[in-house]
Amino acid sequence: MNEIILPIIIVSALGLFFGALLVFASKKLATETDETVQKIRDLLPGANCGGCGYASCDSYAAAIANDGAPVNACNVGGKQVADQIAAIMGVEAEEQKQVKAYVRCQGCAEKPEDLLDYRGVKTCGAVSAFYGGRVNCTYGCVGYGDCVAVCPFGAISIQNAIAVIEPSLCVGCLACVKTCPKGIIGTIPAEKGYAVACRNHEQGKYTRVNCSHGCIGCKKCEKVCEAGAITVEGFLASIDNDKCTLCGACAENCPVKCIKLVE
Numbered sequence: 001m002n003e004i005i006l007p008i009i010i011v012s013a014l015g016l017f018f019g020a021l022l023v024f025a026s027k028k029l030a031t032e033t034d035e036t037v038q039k040i041r042d043l044l045p046g047a048n049c050g051g052c053g054y055a056s057c058d059s060y061a062a063a064i065a066n067d068g069a070p071v072n073a074c075n076v077g078g079k080q081v082a083d084q085i086a087a088i089m090g091v092e093a094e095e096q097k098q099v100k101a102y103v104r105c106q107g108c109a110e111k112p113e114d115l116l117d118y119r120g121v122k123t124c125g126a127v128s129a130f131y132g133g134r135v136n137c138t139y140g141c142v143g144y145g146d147c148v149a150v151c152p153f154g155a156i157s158i159q160n161a162i163a164v165i166e167p168s169l170c171v172g173c174l175a176c177v178k179t180c181p182k183g184i185i186g187t188i189p190a191e192k193g194y195a196v197a198c199r200n201h202e203q204g205k206y207t208r209v210n211c212s213h214g215c216i217g218c219k220k221c222e223k224v225c226e227a228g229a230i231t232v233e234g235f236l237a238s239i240d241n242d243k244c245t246l247c248g249a250c251a252e253n254c255p256v257k258c259i260k261l262v263e
Contacts, residue, residue, distance in 0.1 A: 098190035
């Protein structure tokens with residue numbers, strides 16, 4: 001009988017000893033939580049999207065409190081959160097430009113067939129690295145949804161092999177912008193703005209072969225923009241939303257209708 005009871009007593013005693021040791025160590029070695037960091041962290045949305053430039057909301061809060069990081073880098077929290085953090089830090093929150101993401105591609109509707117019978121890992125990053133893209137336009141959306149996977153707000157879906165962003169759900173964390181291997185996801189002002197729905201830099205005659213609504217670099221938009229908000233470089237138009245007056249002349253005069261107003 002003692003052969004059974006004695007091991008049980010020994011194991012129980014050891015368990016109590018090590019348990020007490022852990023409790024003692026946790027109290028003895030514990031570091032005090034920085035109250036400022038915790039207050040800032042409580043204000044942040046907890047999306048951990050990386051849009052602020054830091055890996056998580058925790059690391060961003062610590063950077064503000066300890067390293068003087070800007071208080072207005074959280075696009076998800078917006079001006080309200082920036083003002084509250086600024087009050088904690090005793091600083092002024094600089095004006096924050098709210099932005100949303102926009103897909104600069106409408107897809108190659110005329111030739112949607114895949115270039116290759118690809119059977120590898122179906123991610124945009126893998127396909128782009130392996131052979132440039134799925135369809136004839138190597139500048140276009142791959143459509144395997146890397147952006148969908150990283151969007152913490154469910155704002156992106158794949159429709160007809162093209163990423164589509166729902167503006168009402170996008171909070172401007174820009175995780176998708178950083179993830180897209182093609183760089184076709186850009187930003188526009190949160191209220192509304194014009195955007196060029198194309199990233200093709202080929203000459204117009206080559207662009208037309210693969211896509212009837214890709215930018216052909218004709219410069220009509222540039223010529224009619226009185227605000228000087230549009231420039232065409234490398235056969236592709238781009239819009240400076242800081243200069244844009246939302247007159248709409250560029251969209252009206254675009255022969256391929258690749259300039260869109262996003263609200």
